[in-house]
Amino acid sequence: MIVTVTLNPALDLTYGIDALVPHGTHRVSTVAERPGGKGLNVARVLHALGEPVLATGLLGGHTGTRVASLLDTAGVPTSFLPVSGETRRTVAVVDGTDATGFWEPGPVIPPGEWSRFGAHFRDLLPRASVVALCGSLPPGLPDDAYASLIHLATAAGVRTVLDTSGPPLRHGLRASPTITKPNTTELAELVASSDASPSLIRGLTTGAVVVSRGPDGLLAVTPDGVRSCAPPAALEGNPTGAGDACVAALARGLRDGTRWPELLADAVALSAAAVASPAAGEIDPEVYHRTLMALGAHSGATT
Amino acid sequence: MIVTVTLNPALDLTYGIDALVPHGTHRVSTVAERPGGKGLNVARVLHALGEPVLATGLLGGHTGTRVASLLDTAGVPTSFLPVSGETRRTVAVVDGTDATGFWEPGPVIPPGEWSRFGAHFRDLLPRASVVALCGSLPPGLPDDAYASLIHLATAAGVRTVLDTSGPPLRHGLRASPTITKPNTTELAELVASSDASPSLIRGLTTGAVVVSRGPDGLLAVTPDGVRSCAPPAALEGNPTGAGDACVAALARGLRDGTRWPELLADAVALSAAAVASPAAGEIDPEVYHRTLMALGAHSGATT
Structure with missing residues (x-):
């Protein structure tokens, strides 16, 4: 299992409004509640x-x-x-333009x-x-x-x-x-450089590091070497939650002893499936399977 | 009693932030929860x-x-x-300038x-x-x-x-x-005029109407005649909740059979005490008693 x-979960509230007017009062037209964190x-x-x-x-x-x-x-x-x-x-106020967030x-x-x-x-x-x-x-x-x-x-x-x-x-x-998954911003903050080399990453820990690089996909720096995997096509959608889908794939792959090439393909495909979904914590199964096929892998691939 | x-109560949340940035993400520094409505x-x-x-x-x-x-x-x-x-x-986001409200x-x-x-x-x-x-x-x-x-x-x-x-x-x-308490905006919307005469107000109902006019105080149009009462000094503070304090005074006065001059003075003083308090539903007892004295009335006056 x-x-x-x-450790710091949240109740995520998403409010739909017409347009944000700073220092005005807004009637919220739609309210969505989701588990957050x-x-x-x-x-x-x-x-x-x-x-x-x-x-x-x-x-x-x-x-x-x-x-x-x-x-x-x-x-x-x-x-x-x-x-x-x-x-x-957390409150995300979404108008026609974008979201404005307030985090307790x-x-x-x-x-x-x-x-x-x-x-x-x-x-x-x-x-x-x-x-x-x-x-x-x-x-x-x-x-x-x-x-x-x-x-x-x-x-x-x-x-x-x-x-x-x-x-x-x-x-x-x-x-x-066993695996640490920073994104590029978190990694850059950690090493105080926007261009961390694999050898620099290698020196951070004895485990594997998988860096999520947005549209550029994943870079894995592992005790066995360096690998990368990128999505086969540009993705449109909601990047919030893509990193969480990636972690889900990595955890499942660890459990199953999945080899790195298949594991990274699975993580890239599951991240793409999260981007294609409107809210974090959700995935689009069709995008997941289509991306896996395009990467030449299959779902939940084990060796 | x-x-x-x-019928439509609320949980009022007040978030303190540095400055509102439309479509940005804000870390909330202070959270206050109050019963609302x-x-x-x-x-x-x-x-x-x-x-x-x-x-x-x-x-x-x-x-x-x-x-x-x-x-x-x-x-x-x-x-x-x-x-x-x-x-x-309801969420009120307060920065250094003013509050931005979101009402479910x-x-x-x-x-x-x-x-x-x-x-x-x-x-x-x-x-x-x-x-x-x-x-x-x-x-x-x-x-x-x-x-x-x-x-x-x-x-x-x-x-x-x-x-x-x-x-x-x-x-x-x-x-x-027995008493209806609109404010000037609510009354103007009702009669489609920003300058409702006492006779126009008189025709709206067989009961009494007490109009709260902000700094100009109260106008009472009653079956016995027209009266008004204004606060003795300009008020600084938070006008939210002043109308609710006025209603509290009117309800108490009705219960006690308080005569109109004392009732209106009590309602003006309690409204002033609400303005002097930071949050709706709260009153400053010192401002209440000081305003009552200045109006020549005394607290909870009955006849």
Whole structure:
């Protein structure tokens, strides 16, 4: 089973309005509520693919209850640790031009709750073959929060995929996740250069690093060498959630022992299928299979 | 006891940000959650004054549960009818300049739920001396929703204060609420003129009409004549909620049989106390008592 960890989940609200008028009052015509946070998107993609998955992390308050209820409706199995704070909301206000976003910071997690999550996470590891750790940390958690979880997973013989940014990424890499998936912006911030060479990337961690480069596809720097894979055609759509679909593919491939060429093709195809979908955490199966065929691979390819 | 009716309550969210950038993404630095909707503001003001009050209306879903929990924490007694839809949110994004507002429409109320609320409301009437009916109607309710409730209250010998706008105001006036409180904008929209004469206002209803005119204070057109009362000094602060404090004073005065001069002075002073407070539903007791003294009245004056 694949376990996804979302320490700072959200209730994503999307508001449709006519046109944004700064300092005006807007009647919202449409309201959409979705579970938010990168780890939850990964879990929803895996669930849509029919893969056994369990979403864990921290949820609290009335907003947390709402997120749990949305995941339940979607059929995604969960095992969250309840926390005392209120899970955050994100509000995306979409007018005819583009989206304007407002992101709440998330609840402050006291040390006692973080320590309880460590125990909860350890209890889940015997059922896990791969753990995907994704997204930002809520206030109050140490920068090495993901690093601690990766150490616990590794000690239990469970492989890990890490997708975060900033200090949690820096600390996490030192714990040698099996695969780390930064995008180009996150990588550039980490190495303080917009043009990181494979050898520079290689020096960051003993595990593999898969860099998602938007329309240029994926670059994998692994202990066995450097590989890349790009989508066969330019993609139009919503790039939010493409990285989460990529992580879903990487986690599934780790579980199945998929070889790198097939694994990268699968990740590129699943990312394309996410771009073709209107919201993060969703995929277009037809685009997924068409892209896999164009890349000469087949779905869920194992060796 | 005073009963306040809020058919379209809300969870009011106030987000603090640095500066609004249209089509940008904003990290929210501060989040405040308050019960929203004019009737709930009236109930909170009355509760702060130590007056027995009961808030009723329609609440649904996780957002409704959150609103109920905030009212419970504030100690405001409630008896809401649960509905199947989700209570709406309002989001006010405040930067260094001003607020930008996003108002969800509220849940669609099916006819069966509206009919159940009628029965629920009738059951509350024996305990009520005055009912305040305030704010917009959620989708699905007929324009004469307030008119129906006013007829029920009048038949039970309970006096009424109506504060709404548009078609619900037009229909409500025909049901002869004891006092109707439009502001100048709502009145102008109703009579299609920005300069409604007392005789024109007199022809709208058989009850009294108290027009709130912002810094110019109150104009009361009553079966006994026309009176006005203005604040003794210019007010600086937050005008949101001033009308709700005015309704709270009018409802209390109706209950106590307060004479018009004292009633209008009390309503002006309580409105001023609301302007002096940062959020709707709250009052500054010091400003309240100071304004009452300046108007030559005293708090809760009865005859």
